[in-house]
Amino acid sequence: MTGPATGRFPGFDVLDQVGHWDQVTADLITARTRPRQAPEFFTEAEQSAAAALLNQLTGQCDEPLEISLAEMVDARLAAGETDGWRYADMPEDGQAWRDTLGYLDKDAHAQCGSSFAEASRPDQEKLIQAVQDGGADGQWHGLPAARVWSLWTRYACTALYAHPHAWSEIGFPGPAYPRGYKNAGVDRREPFEVADTRPAEDPVQEDA
């Protein structure tokens, strides 16, 4: 693996550009950087498990971006902002979150003698990895493990990459209205974009 994700675009902060965004978009994005209300959807135990799970899934244990993903997911579920569709062999999203967080705690108690949130980081990783691996029959507590994994990662990625701190980390400037772009094309940048300092570091290549 290469070095840390952070630091490839030194000095690049999406929020420096907020003055160039339309007001509706600016209000929405800046609200994401402010502290949130207490959880409305998750119980206290679910909230702790969700926070631990989402931080693990998005690498925030190692390199925190100060993004409260559990609060973001909680707000979505409380507002009923699901994707609507569900697999015939899965409960709807809200119930699926409750059920699977409960199963994580159950596994943690059985294998580590604590709740999932209180388990050690390596133990948490092991419990999560077991779901991604799916076991012999692809089932996890009676649910198709691949679809549980898809649910978790879908919500985790949607929340993380909705946040300007995450955009700054990957060099993406975020909203672009009404300004737009004038310098599209390979190796062309706008004055407000910052070049990658480690362009030859290809994580895929090095991992292969």
Next chain:
Amino acid sequence: MPSATSVRARNESAWLLPNDGTRTNHRLRQDMRRFDDTDEIDLVIVGCGAGGSVLAQRLARQGWRVAALDAGPFWDPDADWVSDEAGSHHLYWTEPRVIAGDDPVPMGSNNSGRGVGGSMVHYAGYTPRFHPSDFSTYTDDGVGADWPLGYEDLKPYYQAIEQELPVAGEHWPWGDPHGYPQRPHPVGGNGEIFLRGADKLGITAKVGPVAIVNGRFGNRPHCIYRGFCLQGCKVNAKASPLITHIPDALSHGAEIRANAMVTEVVIDQRTGRALGVKYRRDGREHFQRARMVAVAGYSIETPRLLLNSASRRFPDGLCNEFDLVGRYLMVQGAPQTAGRFDAEVRMYKAPPPEVSSEAFYETDPARDYKRGFAIQTVSPLPITWAEHVAAQGHWGRTLREYMSDYVHWSTLGSLCEFLAQPENRVTLADEKDAHGLPVAQFAYSQCDNDRAQMKQARTVMEDILHAAGADEVITINRYAHLVGGARMAAGPRQGVVDRNCRSFAVPNLYITDGSVLPTQGSANPALTIMAVAARAADHLTGRV
């Protein structure tokens, strides 16, 4: 090419929008004609997407008393839309649906729109025509179905709609070769990579065809290349019926009734004719009387509405005497392959739809599958890109490291012509929605031909990206678009509607959306849906 002036004479929409930097003509909406539920209007349309809006505009121009109902809002791009992925969640139809089968198809942002403008509010903007071969795949190749009309029947409507959107692109060498009303857009990094790789391999690729204005059109400004086409165009540059057909419909006396969820097409049990539609609005049930009903709710909601409109006379659902409603629903296989370059591609700059190739569209006798696929630039924004990366199995710190490489990736997508199959269909689930109506269950399973196409499409995309200089490629399999579910056919034992979109079962009931398409080609369906609806309008006014 006809001038903008001649387009204006038959569709003034672009000139009815404001030219002061705002995007909505509020006065036109305030002054909108409003019918009473008890008025027997000439036509009530269910759904204001690609099909319903064109029909409303055409018939309002002919003096018909038309109301078009939509379950979602009457969008104002200034106030309702944002330059942001997650914040665009409300553009998608996210009412409950159940997906099943061997290869279930996710819905929502993938393929389902909401509100006036329909899925074209969040489509990329590609507007290719179907090829002449798409209309006779059964005769030619023994797969799919033959349409009850041919390419030549649709051609004048393709040309008319291309002028109204309008479409920008290079001269198109595939299918029935043709030009476009507007010049091709300049390309960004992703388009540049595609053109470079295709050129190295001798594969023809062309810029376009996209319904994004290149230059001013009426009061619609030039595209600003901000890359958020899939989040609703705040610029009014990308075409959707909200700005290409609804304004003209309003100015000719059509009513657009937003936030009105139609729950039933009501049938006179004695005559078997449609009387109008029941709908929910403001927490109340209403009944709009009409001389004629057109359903345009797209491939999931149209079959669902017909099935939910069962009555004594139609006990298995409306138009479902031969068990065809909901069947032959198609999605395109849409594998997405990304390539990594040391150079910065920054694919988020410029519209995701830039360049396409239809070089693999037709049946190739040398291959072990029938029909083919198209290749297009897709340019995912960070959330969608994260799904691509996470699908490789990465999570935690690794996910973040791969994501930090975003600016170096170029992404292509294929549209594979998956074949129509009877068991790929919508039925009613046991689950009910907030109105107490059964929700749709959509079962989907691929066949061998589908899988073989998708494999070859992936190979070609990998080859193009490697030829362009990519040192690594990664692919995810996904789906795109919906068509079918209430297909047109020569007779009632083969389909639900005839070549003019009139249902076989109910003489004053029409279906004017993507669900009537018997095959899908490898083309994005919006233009064809509009063309079919425009032709149905000409039939209704006695012109064809």
